[in-house]
Structure formats: structure tokens, C-alpha cells
Amino acid sequence: MIRVNEHFLKLKAGYLFPEIARRVAAFAKTHPNASIIKLGIGDVTEPLPPAVCSAMEQAVREMARPETFRGYGPEQGYEFLRKAIAENDYQARGAQVSPDEIFISDGAKCDTGNLQEIFGLDIKVAVTDPVYPVYVDTNVMAGRTGPADASGRYSGIVYMPCTPENNFVPDLPKEPVDLIYLCYPNNPTGAVATREQLKKWVDYAIEHKAVILFDAAYEAFIQDESIPHSIYEIEGARKVAIESRSFSKTAGFTGVRCAFTVVPEELTAYTADGKPVALKPLWNRRHCTKFNGVSYITQRGAEAVYSPEGRRQIRQIISIYMKNADLMCRSLRRLGYSVYGGQNAPYVWLKTPKGMGSWEFFDLLLEKLHVVGTPGAGFGAAGEGFFRLSAFNHPQKVQEAMDRFASLQI
Ligand SMILES: *Cc1c(COP(=O)(O)O)cnc(C)c1O
Numbered sequence: 001m002i003r004v005n006e007h008f009l010k011l012k013a014g015y016l017f018p019e020i021a022r023r024v025a026a027f028a029k030t031h032p033n034a035s036i037i038k039l040g041i042g043d044v045t046e047p048l049p050p051a052v053c054s055a056m057e058q059a060v061r062e063m064a065r066p067e068t069f070r071g072y073g074p075e076q077g078y079e080f081l082r083k084a085i086a087e088n089d090y091q092a093r094g095a096q097v098s099p100d101e102i103f104i105s106d107g108a109k110c111d112t113g114n115l116q117e118i119f120g121l122d123i124k125v126a127v128t129d130p131v132y133p134v135y136v137d138t139n140v141m142a143g144r145t146g147p148a149d150a151s152g153r154y155s156g157i158v159y160m161p162c163t164p165e166n167n168f169v170p171d172l173p174k175e176p177v178d179l180i181y182l183c184y185p186n187n188p189t190g191a192v193a194t195r196e197q198l199k200k201w202v203d204y205a206i207e208h209k210a211v212i213l214f215d216a217a218y219e220a221f222i223q224d225e226s227i228p229h230s231i232y233e234i235e236g237a238r239k240v241a242i243e244s245r246s247f248s249k250t251a252g253f254t255g256v257r258c259a260f261t262v263v264p265e266e267l268t269a270y271t272a273d274g275k276p277v278a279l280k281p282l283w284n285r286r287h288c289t290k291f292n293g294v295s296y297i298t299q300r301g302a303e304a305v306y307s308p309e310g311r312r313q314i315r316q317i318i319s320i321y322m323k324n325a326d327l328m329c330r331s332l333r334r335l336g337y338s339v340y341g342g343q344n345a346p347y348v349w350l351k352t353p354k355g356m357g358s359w360e361f362f363d364l365l366l367e368k369l370h371v372v373g374t375p376g377a378g379f380g381a382a383g384e385g386f387f388r389l390s391a392f393n394h395p396q397k398v399q400e401a402m403d404r405f406a407s408l409q410i
Helices: 006-010 016-030 050-063 079-093 108-118 133-142 195-208 247-251 279-290 296-304 308-334 358-369 395-406
Strands: 102-105 125-129 157-161 179-183 211-215 241-246 259-262 268-270 276-278 339-341 347-351 386-390
Touching: 006 133, 016 358, 050 296, 050 308, 079 102, 079 259, 079 296, 102 108, 102 279, 108 133, 108 211, 108 241, 108 259, 108 279, 125 133, 179 195, 195 211, 241 247, 247 308, 276 279, 308 339, 308 347, 308 395, 358 386, 358 395
Parallel strands: 125 157, 125 179, 179 211, 211 241
Antiparallel strands: 102 259, 241 259, 268 276, 339 347, 347 386
């Protein structure tokens, strides 16, 4: 008798975004003339930068000719892209990362979800609360947890609350943990981690022989010069941290698909009897066994992100989103909301007024303003009483949404 992986049955099956879609569809059906503004899902709205498109067009033409056609490429990604990443994203910021420590992939979602495979099943996993659900669900699927409780927290996982009191950067855990997922700039809170805060975590990981999985998918949105873009800007991080990044939000690649993960040479985990094992060869083995590389065309497009025109175009696109975020922060503050994030990330995290529940506020905004956001409770128990608004939309739409907020009587 064929049996299922019963760990999958513990999952709170894709609850958040399907539930939002269901409520929006139901509302749209009964209010066919309502013009609904979506500030919910974190997907980009601006098209690909022209420099990226030209590079991809050129690559398509190469693929059309026998002399320049390419079949399977290296699983880890082409050298030209890994070199551009190492130089521009790391060496230019004083972080020491070499091209052969970079693994190109089709997404940071896959990478941050897959990386847990190279660690023991009996390790202790720590996540922030609220959290990007991929980190938790992939550990549930792997069998590292018990069932979820009523608030959606799985037994066996250490949840580290992120609140206004700790500026949405978790305090060090009281119990020892082995694999720590950190995402800064943060989705959903829009918070950033300072050099001092990251140093504290790196020191913790060194002391406890832990590994930090640092998700820097939003680093391109950092405006404040003093905020680190990479965990490798912190001394000692090469010994304890893996970093994932993506072209999705940076360069509008959510539909094109290209990302990368850095696994430094000196990063180790341990066997049960305490022998250190280098993680780079393990991740390389996993990557090459289960993945056959990102298309040549896509990698040429990603390379163009680092060209002078590409950089200029990307800066311009990001500034559109960051102006949206700024407008949302200023408008909502003026209306009396407690607002967080939005300065170095495309997300604005606000406290729901009058102690309303996240979903209650969601329904109110949908019904009264025809504005869709994301209930904070969907990202974890500590997100209850908060609400996420995304800056990924057209400026006129964001302005219109803010005008509607001004009319809201609560
Ligand atoms: C959007 C996002 C990513 C990027 O995912 P891709 O699979 O590269 O599109 C990664 N981490 C977080 C937290 C995100 O919000």
C-alpha cells in the first residue's frame, strides 16, 4: 500500500493568499462596479528594465545559431554571472565572496526552502514571528516538527517574536537553536537589521555552532547607507552564514526566475560525533543532483542588471516603489496610524486601529475602501493586530488608496 508523507498533513494548507483571493472574489461578485486596489501580494508591477530585455534578446539570437547555441550549462550557473555578482554585490561592498561560492538558481523561494535538506532532521530550527511561510512549511514537510496549535505554531520550532519593542529584530533565543532563518530587509514587517544587531546573531551562531540562513531578497531597497546589504559585511559571518538573494524584486524577475545562494568555503556543520563537515560540497551535490541550471537567456538578462544602464534603470524602478512606500507611511501617520517599515523595504507594516484583529481590519478595508492588504496574522501569531501594505503598485493607485484611507471612519 502506497503511503503519503504524513508530515504534509500537518500543514495549514496554503491558507493566507487563497483566503484573501476568496474574500476578494466574493466581494467583487457582489460589488461588480467597485474599483479594487490591490496592495496585498508582494509581486512587482513595473516591467523588466530595457537593458535586461536587450541582453535576453541578444541571447535568444545566439541560441538560434549553430555556432553560438548552448545546451545544458553548469548547474551552478555561468561564470559570467557568478563573477558579476561576486564583484558588484559583494567585493564592491567590502564583503569577501568569490564566484565559486555562488550557486545560481531559479528562485530564492526554492533556495530558502531547499537548503534545510543538507541539515540533520533532529536540529532545532528558529524562525522569526511573523515569518515568510516557506521557511516553516519546508521544515514541516521534512518532518522536523509536530502538529500546529490553534495559533498556527508548530511544536518543535522556536518562534522568535518581532514586535515594535525589539524593532522587529528578534532577541537571542533562551534555548539553544541550530538553524536560524533571518530575512532583512524583512518581509512582512519592512524592518531592517543594523550592523550591531547582525553582529550579535553572527556571534551567537559562532558560539553555539549554529548556521544562519540570511534571506536578503530585498537588499536593493535599502536607502540608509549605514544598513548592511549582506550578512558577509559582518565579521565572522563566512563561518556561520548562508545568504540567498533574488533578482525577483530587485529587477522585476518574478516571472523570469533567477536568484542565487552563497555558501562560503569555510562554512561547516557537524556530524553526530562532532566532526566538522564543509557545507559547500554538500550544497553543490544537492544542487547538481536536483537542479539543471537556469537558462542561458535568463542568466544573460541577470548579468545585464549589473551593467551601467541596468543599474541606472533598476535604481529608477526601485525609487518608484520607495516613493510609494514613503507616501503610504506619511499619509497613514498623518491619519494617526502606528506605521513601521517602508523606509528600506517595499512593505509598510501598520498596527490595526482600536485593537482590531488583522482579518477584521482586512474585511473593513475591503468593504469600505475597496483596498486589499495582507492580514499580519497570516504571517504568524505575533502578526495578529498588524497589517501589511505592499508598495508594489502604480503611484496613482497608491495615491488613490491613501485618499480612500482618509475617508475611513473608525
Ligand atoms: C519575494 C521573496 C523572495 C524571492 O523569491 P523568488 O523565488 O526569488 O521569486 C525570497 N524571500 C522573501 C522573503 C520574499 O518575499
